[in-house]
Amino acid sequence: MDFRFTDDQLLLATSVREYLAGTHGTQVLRRLDEQGNRDPAIWQGLVDMGLTGVLVPEALGGLGMGLVEAALIAVECGRACLAEPLVDTAFVAAPWLVREGRTDAIAGIVDGSRKIVPAHAINPWLADGEGARLQSVDPLRNLTTAPHDASEDPYLLDLGALMSAAQLVGIADAMLEQATDYAKLRSQFGQPIGAFQAIKHQLASCMVAIEFARPVVWRAAAALQAGGAHAATHVSHAKLAATDAAMLTAETAIQVHGAMGYTYEVDLHFWMKRAWALSGAWGSRAFHVRRLDEAVIGGTIPIGPEHTFA
């Protein structure tokens, strides 16, 4: 029993975080928003780091890592508000296709020539596709109508929901950081607004919500990786906890920014809109509450102190 990451896992997360901080900062988000939101150079950078092959078995040319590593990276993608569909392609489509034995597309995923955003019946549209366009509030998502052959595979749904939860945690982290930085800089009544307890306490509450959503996401990643009987329950738990933490943090962050937060100019809106989008994607809050309800009140998962790791 050891609920910790290995040094290698932490190193991986740090290197992705630093890479994205260096190459995918807010000026990049603004540029993408203004000049067309996909950039082959950004995609190629992710491919060159090996990120498209993280979940692909070594025999198929990938790194053969697991969902815990992928979730760690997905957190970083959320933190950077990554525009490119890395998570959908590499952490949702790739493991699903591998599991399905549909390995013909895998080489293309690994070498970066194919971006695949899988269609699942839970999603009424595709986050990034080639069909008729729909406009998302998130300027960095290219929604299209879903094809008719959308999958109903529960494993695909769980992958999508887990990876959304992981991104939501990273998004919440980023919004909390932005709001905290702003609270240190902005002065009113002769002091930084971050010295007002009304501001401090709201930000502290966000931190509580985030820090107690985070381990739920790790637990879900480990459960889905192991494929236990209750993996879907853990995934729904993670999606719910991460959604609630991200939505609370989004609303708090705009409040702390005052009117600045209500502008298009302050970058907070990119993260906030991604949070709205991912909160509803891969199963709405209600969907995941219901799945959790079926397990907890319906009695399919053993509960109580001795069942921490059921």
Add this chain to the structure above:
Amino acid sequence: MDLAYSPKQQAFRAEVRAWLEAHVPKEPLVTLECREGYDQHVAWERTLAGGNWGMVTWPEQFGGRGLDLIEWLIFEEEYFRAGAPNRANQNGIFLLGPTIMEFGTDEQKARFLPPMARGEVIWAQAWSEPGAGSDMAAIQSKAVRDGDHYVISGQKTWSSRAAFADWGFGIFRTDPESKRHKGLTFILFDLNSPGITRRPIRQLHGDTGFAELFFDEVRVPVANCLAGEGQGWNVAMATAGFERGLMLRSPGRFQATAKRLVELYRQHADTASPAAREAVVQAWGAAQAYAYNTYGVAAKIMAGGSIGAEASLNKIFWSELDRAMHRTAMQLLGAAAELKRFADGSINQWLEGYVFSLSGPIYAGSNEVQRNITAERLLGLPRVGAG
């Protein structure tokens, strides 16, 4: 990340479970907050000590089992699974014991720890004063040096268990010229010393949960001072860290409450609101989240790390979870929520639990103070003025 218990850990769980099943009282004890209940709880402490289950995390030399934190968590999970009584010895196990181990002399360790482990001496903590609540540095009670004694005068309040306990510990102003955090000394005292008057205070539920302590020139040997004169604040902060950190409220307690809440919901499903139903589901989720977090922190500490201001996050989370779970239970009970005993004569434990849960966000550093700490130490927001 390895989320499986080792065979040794599984065997340990089985051992704890078997012992508890054989020893936990079949009938719930009378509340700790009255003479009769207090005596029952002290008797339970001695039963635990008899099986060497009193201070499982303490080193063997002081009467413990030297368990690591994962084994401690397993022990606690089983403890709450079994519905075992509240711990009269709580202050000793998690607060004073570790403090003495860290700051005490060998003589003090030998003198105070084994009787604590055996459940022979029950301790009360005495920090708060009428003028020093959240602002503990405003302490005024004095300890004046007179040869090899201190002479203590002043007043402490809200001291849990002090109405019936044997000994107390707290910080006192030994330097009359000092202000705030300086000049304070950590002193252990016999609650039966001449000059101490205990005045029990009725709590919200009507029972005697804590007491005021009046000190009228109470003579305490200098040998009862921990870590030297003037070190009181540092020692007290370390003690508060143990309390708020990992050990004051182990996850099993809340997982057990969440489980009972699910069972309560099933009995009241016909009349419950959808919101209450979701609150029940969320209760399970939050109790689990608290457990995962604790396992993570435990692993970190076992690998040589420590828990600092993050302890404030824990305290906020568990205390507000506990209140939310009991509030939901009160809603589910509807009209029956107000009954102290149900029609079948059984105690309304949800009501008792709800009342107690209201104190969680106040004691062990109020949640407002914890949010200040979170904002200032973890988020780095500016400190202005006191607090």
